[in-house]
Amino acid sequence: MSRLFGQLGFEGFALATLETIYLTLISTAVAYIIGLPLGILLCATDKGGIKPIPWLNKIVGVIVNILRSIPFIILMVALIPVSRAIIGTSIGNEAMIFMLIVAAAPYIARMVESSVKEVDKGVIEAARSMGANTWQIIWKVYLPEAKPSLIVGAVISTVTIIGYSAMAGTISGGGLGSLAVTQARPSNAQDVIWLCVVLIVVIVQVIQEVGMLLAKRLDRRVYFGRAKKAAGVEGSYVEIASSSEEESAQSSSLSTKEDENVAQDDRNQ
Amino acid sequence: MIEIKNLTKVYPSKSGDTLALDGIDLTIPDGAIFGIIGLSGAGKSTLVRCINMLERPTSGSVVIDGEDITRVKQKRLNLLRKNIGMIFQNFNLLEQRTVAQNVRFPLDIAPKKSKRGENGSPVPYRVDKAKREARVKELLELVELSDKANSYPSQLSGGQKQRVAIARALALRPKYLLCDEATSALDPTTTKSILSLLKDINEKLGVTVIVITHEMKVVESICTDVAVISNSKIAETGKVTDVFSTPKSDIAKELIIPDLIRAIESEGGKKLRLIFAGDEADAPVISGLALECGVKANILYADTKNIDGKSFGHMVIAVSEEDGQLEAAKAYLLRHNVRFEEEL
DSSP states (O other): OOHHHHHHHHHHHHHHHHHHHHHHHHHHHHHHHHHHHHHHHHHHTSTTSSSOOHHHHHHHHHHHHHHHHSOHHHHHHHHHHHHHHHHSOSSHHHHHHHHHHHHHHHHHHHHHHHHHHTSOHHHHHHHHHTTOOHHHHIIIIIHHHHHHHHHHHHHHHHHHHHHHHHHHTTTSOOSHHHIIIIIITTTTOHHHHHHHHHHHHHHHHHHHHHHHHHHHHHOOOOOTTSOOOOTTOTTOOOOOTTOOHHHHHTHHHHTTOHHHHHHHHHHHO | OEEEEEEEEEEOOTTOOEEEEEEEEEEEOTTOEEEEEOOTTSSHHHHHHHHTTSSOOSEEEEEETTEETTSSOHHHHHHHHTTEEEEOTTOOOOTTSOHHHHHHHHHHTSOOOBTTBOOOOSSOOOOOHHHHHHHHHHHHHHTTOGGGTTOOGGGSOHHHHHHHHHHHHTTTOOSEEEEESTTTTSOHHHHHHHHHHHHHHHHHHOOEEEEEESOHHHHHHHOSEEEEEETTEEEEEEEHHHHHHSOOSHHHHHHHOHHHHHHHHSSSSEEEEEEEESGGGGSOHHHHHHHHHOOOEEEEEEEEEEETTEEEEEEEEEEOOGGGHHHHHHHHHHHTTOEEEEEO
16 A cells, blocks of 8 residues: 555545535536526527527537537646636636636537437427417427436536546646546555546446436336336326227226236237 | 418529429418318428418418418517417427426416506416416316326327327417328327317317318318318318319319229210219119119219218219210209219
């Protein structure tokens, strides 16, 4: 065991872990405050969107693409003077959060855009036919209908930001990345480096699993041919698309016999 | 009343413009079940989408109750759209909302009564949550889905989904209901029940229903009026009983009586097309021809349809021109007030 490992002890690693989680969550949250509206804007103002504004779409699209195409490690270095000008410092957690936000917001914007674009065009057309205005479509159709996909996107974004935060640790701020690169590497404390790796893997796994579970639980769609219960609905059942009205009238009795119903499904397909 | 005047829709593209609608003139009277029938690609879907401006027409006007909706501002259009319910082939329900929440959607987005009072809404203003829930309950009873209120769309069959869509479209008590191929994704039994529901809605609630379809059966079973659309133009329009008994345009004949056309085009003898409209359909015409005039008539085609409780039908007979048989037959038919046309 290296001397550094001993010096850090449980508290040292716990602190670095908590710092990584804290930095990631704060940056993700703020990046979403910027990225979510941008993503919706990119989708809504696109040609064929609910409010086509080509010039605005183009401008935002180009800015997002430029920021997305710069590798984070270079963007970080380039942002040092910007950070100094805006928040007064280029080191420490504040500077790191700033850089993470700049890097993550455009990424999140694209994630949100692709989630919202998945919403069925027909459903949006139905909302328009009901006289829903642009805001109502955004709040009551785009966001709720894209919810499962948005959660999956948030999980992927958070994991990416954990990676960025470890990189950002090399020049400023704290967390497991900083611990591994600025403290453990110079003293060649391999055990510290590897424990940092393990801890990051654990954080990523937990976020991934919890997020995916949440996305699945909140999705109200049930797919045909799979005996999956919709979350929160007791005695739900899968019904074949072509079943006639008579069959469906007996649904209350069928719902208690889910297995039989699924078996019938298979026969019909 | 909906008056469509000289409506044209052009889809521009690099490989040349596509003319989807070409000078459509159509009047849809209040209280009608108006069928718009045509083959796929004829422009009927574009036409119905122009009625609530989901598609912007290139030129022409759509006047609904005296107001040209092609010229109104977006805000006013959103308000007017609430008076025109619409249902779709693919149902288009919100997948993440329950049945009850889907039906409540139009109520949730209904116009708020402005502080200055009246803001010219053609539909009820937004009411408090309890009243909205009560309205949802009422609508689910109407479409016989009260027991599915808390189910999600993916748990329903196609027919049930369309019922939810109908309940949703009627939430704000609209004057008009547009149905875009509403039964095309459904099996025959379910189609029947959806059509009878639409007829009920028309009769009991006085909603003017506009039905877009490519299926003759749909028009036949519920419509009062029909417009036949072909190659982006209206080929023929009128009361269903008239258009069905005496279709004038080729496309209407092709859609309504395809087998008859084939019968007429077949070889052998002079052909007479007898038209039954109303009670004459019960008269024993063919036996009369044979017994009274000695005419040997060969039946090539016969079909009667029940429209609005009356029998309508066509019969194609081939009659020999020898021995004045044709003349005798014509004279007999004239005597008995049977409408007929000579087909070449």
